[in-house]
Amino acid sequence: MPNSKYLIFLGCSIPYRVSAYEISARKVLAKLGVELVEMPEFNCCGLPLDPVSHETMLILAARNLALAEQQGLPILTLCPGCAGTLKKVDKILKEDKVLREQINGHLKESGLEYKGTVTTKHILQLFKEDVGIDNVRKAVVKPLTMLKVAEHNGCHILRPKEYIGFDDPEDPQTLKALIEATGATCLDYIDETECCGAPSVGVSDKVALQLAKDKLSHVKQADAMALITICPFCHIMYDTNELRIEKMFNEVYGIPILHYPQLLGLALGMTPEELAFNELRVNTSKLLKQVNEGAK
Amino acid sequence: MAENAAPVVKDEMKEPIRASEINPKFKYELIKLHGSEKLLKCFQCGTCTSDCPVARYSDTYRPRTILRMATLGLKDRVLKSETLWLCAACFTCTDRCPQDVEVASVIRVLRNLAAEEGIVPQVFKDQCASVLESGYAFKIPDLRIKKRETIGLPPLPKGNPESVRRSLNGVPFMKHFEKKGDCDAKQ
Numbered sequence: 001m002p003n004s005k006y007l008i009f010l011g012c013s014i015p016y017r018v019s020a021y022e023i024s025a026r027k028v029l030a031k032l033g034v035e036l037v038e039m040p041e042f043n044c045c046g047l048p049l050d051p052v053s054h055e056t057m058l059i060l061a062a063r064n065l066a067l068a069e070q071q072g073l074p075i076l077t078l079c080p081g082c083a084g085t086l087k088k089v090d091k092i093l094k095e096d097k098v099l100r101e102q103i104n105g106h107l108k109e110s111g112l113e114y115k116g117t118v119t120t121k122h123i124l125q126l127f128k129e130d131v132g133i134d135n136v137r138k139a140v141v142k143p144l145t146m147l148k149v150a151e152h153n154g155c156h157i158l159r160p161k162e163y164i165g166f167d168d169p170e171d172p173q174t175l176k177a178l179i180e181a182t183g184a185t186c187l188d189y190i191d192e193t194e195c196c197g198a199p200s201v202g203v204s205d206k207v208a209l210q211l212a213k214d215k216l217s218h219v220k221q222a223d224a225m226a227l228i229t230i231c232p233f234c235h236i237m238y239d240t241n242e243l244r245i246e247k248m249f250n251e252v253y254g255i256p257i258l259h260y261p262q263l264l265g266l267a268l269g270m271t272p273e274e275l276a277f278n279e280l281r282v283n284t285s286k287l288l289k290q291v292n293e294g295a296k
Numbered sequence: 297m298a299e300n301a302a303p304v305v306k307d308e309m310k311e312p313i314r315a316s317e318i319n320p321k322f323k324y325e326l327i328k329l330h331g332s333e334k335l336l337k338c339f340q341c342g343t344c345t346s347d348c349p350v351a352r353y354s355d356t357y358r359p360r361t362i363l364r365m366a367t368l369g370l371k372d373r374v375l376k377s378e379t380l381w382l383c384a385a386c387f388t389c390t391d392r393c394p395q396d397v398e399v400a401s402v403i404r405v406l407r408n409l410a411a412e413e414g415i416v417p418q419v420f421k422d423q424c425a426s427v428l429e430s431g432y433a434f435k436i437p438d439l440r441i442k443k444r445e446t447i448g449l450p451p452l453p454k455g456n457p458e459s460v461r462r463s464l465n466g467v468p469f470m471k472h473f474e475k476k477g478d479c480d481a482k483q
Contacts, residue, residue, distance in 0.1 A: 015452050022449060041456040043431035048423045051385070051404060052411035053469035054330060060427070063463055092330075099330075106466070106478040110459035124428045159387035160398070169391055194334065195349045195386040202419035210353040211384075276447070 004130065006076035006121075007039040007068050008085070012048070014078055024261035025078050025123060027275065031268055032131050032139060034210070036076065041067055045082040046089070047156075058099070059106045061089035063236060065120075066112040075120040078158035080231045083122035088163040122157060123261070124230050125166050127173050136181045143183030143267040146294025147287075149263070150187050150224035151175045152215065154231040155195050167192065178260065179228055181268035184220045189222035191215070196252035198237040212237050213245045226256045226287055228263055235259060239281045249276075256284040266291060268295040311373075319369040324367060329408075331401030338363050344389035350382050357382040359389050359399050366406060375410040375422070376480045381417050388437075412468050421472070428473055431455030 014022050029036060042238040046060030065086060068075050077083040093100040094116045104113055121129070127136060158169035167174045172193065179186040199209030216238065219227050229235045239257040246253055257280065277284050326332045344359040345351050351358055357379045365374040374380065380403065389399035410416070423433045430436070434457060441452050464470055 010452070012436070014443075016432070016434040016436050017440075019447060019449065020445075023447060026449070038453050039452055040453045041431075041459070042453060043455060043457075043460045044423075044427050044433040047435040049420070049427065051381075051407045052416055052420045052424065052469060054408055055403065055467050056424075056469060059463050060460070063460065068304065098350060106463045109462040109465055110456075112459075112463070155384075155386040155388075160390045160400075195384050195388075197349075197384065199384040199386075200350060200382060203417055204354065207350055207353045207357075207382060208384075211349055 003037040004033055005037065005073060006126070007071055007073045009042055009045070009064065009068075009075045009082055009120075011079045011082040012044050012076060013236070018259075019233060020167045020262065020276035021078055021232055021235065021259040023279075024259055024265050027116055027270060028261040028265050028268060029123075029216075030042065031194040031270075032136070034076075034126065034131065037071065037073060039064075039068065039075070039094055045077075045079075045085045047081045047085040050085075057085065058089055058092070058103050061085050062093060062103045062114040063107055063112060065090060065108075065116075065118060066107055068118045069115055069218045072118075076119050076123060076126055077120065078122075078123050078232065079232045080122050081233065083120055083125070084156040086120040088160075090118075090120065097101065097137050113276050116218075122230070124157060124174055124178070127178055128166065133177050133181050136178060136264070140182060142267055142295060144263070144267050144294075145183045145185075145217070146290055147182075147184040147225055148187055148188050148221055148223065149179060149226045149228055150219045151179055151192070151228050151260075152196065152219075152234055153193060154229065154234040156173075157230060158193060161215050165261040175228070175230060175260065179263065182264055184263065184267075187222045188226050189224070190218040190250040192218075196231075196234040196237040198233040201237070202271050208237070209241060209245055209248065210232055212241055213249050213251070216242065216245060216255060217251070219255055220253055225290065226258050226263075228260050230260050254282070256280065256282045256287045258284075305408060313368070313370065317370060318374060319349075319371045322369040322371045323367050325401070326405060329405045331398055332366075332405040334395070334397045335363065335367060335402055337395040338367065338393075338397050338399075341394060343392055343394060347388050347392050349350060349386060349388070350384050354379070354382055359383070359403065362406065363397070363399065366402065374406055375413065376415060380410060382406055393419060414472060416472075424469075424473060426462055429457060431457045431460045 039188050042064050046057035046095050050057040176186045197208035200208040262275045342360045383403045387400050426435050
């Protein structure tokens with residue numbers, strides 16, 4: 001593995017309310033030999049403020065990149081929004097020298113400078129490029145062949161392709177391959193690459209919940225036993241809102257929403273307790289029973 | 297269900313257009329801004345709207361309409377439009393536009409201009425206030441930070457909001473958060 005030491009960039013939503021993702025990701029990465037160093041003094045990646053001030057987003061992202069440069073280590077994120085933003089800003093500032101000087105003028109106020117010497121990866125890209133999907137498969141001790149699940153990539157790990165570019169936004173393969181590496185089957189369903197709706201929460205809850213409802217219906221139609229996510233916002237959108245959506249639209253889904261490292265962790269022989277399954281809202285007992293019975 | 301959009305709900309395209317509200321130079325202002333450089337290449341094919349997941353559920357949000365309003369020069373109308381804030385920034389329109397217009401970024405540019413004038417949904421004001429106060433977009437409760445140890449997580453690295461605020465000095469949008477230490481938006 002060429003790069004096995006990363007600065008971990010947590011972003012805001014994960015420490016705020018998605019600890020199961022962080023706990024399971026840290027455990028799985030440790031097992032696969034990836035060393036994580038805590039990133040000091042980081043701030044919001046900038047993405048949430050892009051709608052109101054592009055310049056603010058650029059400065060916040062560049063500040064994070066400059067801090068990572070001081071450590072001399074590449075950045076690893078668990079949130080696709082953070083990864084997408086840091087990658088995009090790195091590319092923009094590398095290509096536009098005038099803008100870089102302007103942004104560095106701001107960073108100088110706090111003694112920092114962006115030089116463009118570190119790369120950023122999302123955990124999915126790290127699994128694919130650093131660990132390698134074959135090595136993930138080889139590390140599996142408890143193949144999850146009894147499970148049929150669906151994946152939800154979300155938007156910012158795929159689009160805009162110009163800045164993210166490690167998977168095909170129209171027909172993404174990485175997460176599917178990583179799910180299949182655990183032994184589970186990854187099912188296809190309608191509108192797989194569509195948005196979960198989370199960014200519309202707070203502006204129009206109606207639109208947001210209808211988007212999530214349609215996704216859950218399609219996942220249910222495919223007979224998936226769980227939905228696997230790699231984004232804290234998508235996870236909140238489905239896991240936190242599933243019961244609300246069921247009530248609102250008079251539907252029954254009962255689909256557990258797992259963070260990918262939780263699924264992988266099970267296949268690596270870790271227990272649901274170690275992987276913080278208790279932090280999930282949608283009941284996972286039926287799913288875990290199927291895992292246990294299938295393993296016998 | 298409660299909709300908490302800030303400005304008034306209105307279908308802008310159904311309102312008659314008066315010549316006096318057209319600003320013919322607006323599009324030239326826009327193409328100078330990062331993200332909307334290719335706006336004039338839009339030929340109104342509608343790929344953006346037909347592929348938009350939000351447009352499917354909203355009666356009013358149509359990215360094609362927003363771009364048309366912008367190129368027509370309906371500056372006030374588009375900047376005051378509540379539909380502007382419905383974009384989920386999924387970037388499907390940007391990736392699929394046959395003319396390579398960065399549709400989602402054009403919408404972001406328009407939102408930025410609206411925000412500079414103080415037209416911003418509350419959710420964004422709250423996140424900005426939180427970044428200025430703590431460095432993070434959400435106020436992470438102390439209890440959460442303490443809980444990390446009990447669930448086996450390393451301490452959350454201490455932020456440096458003072459340094460973040462210094463870096464953001466002089467950014468036009470920050471005028472809405474001017475008073476030092478006071479993170480409530482003026483609006």
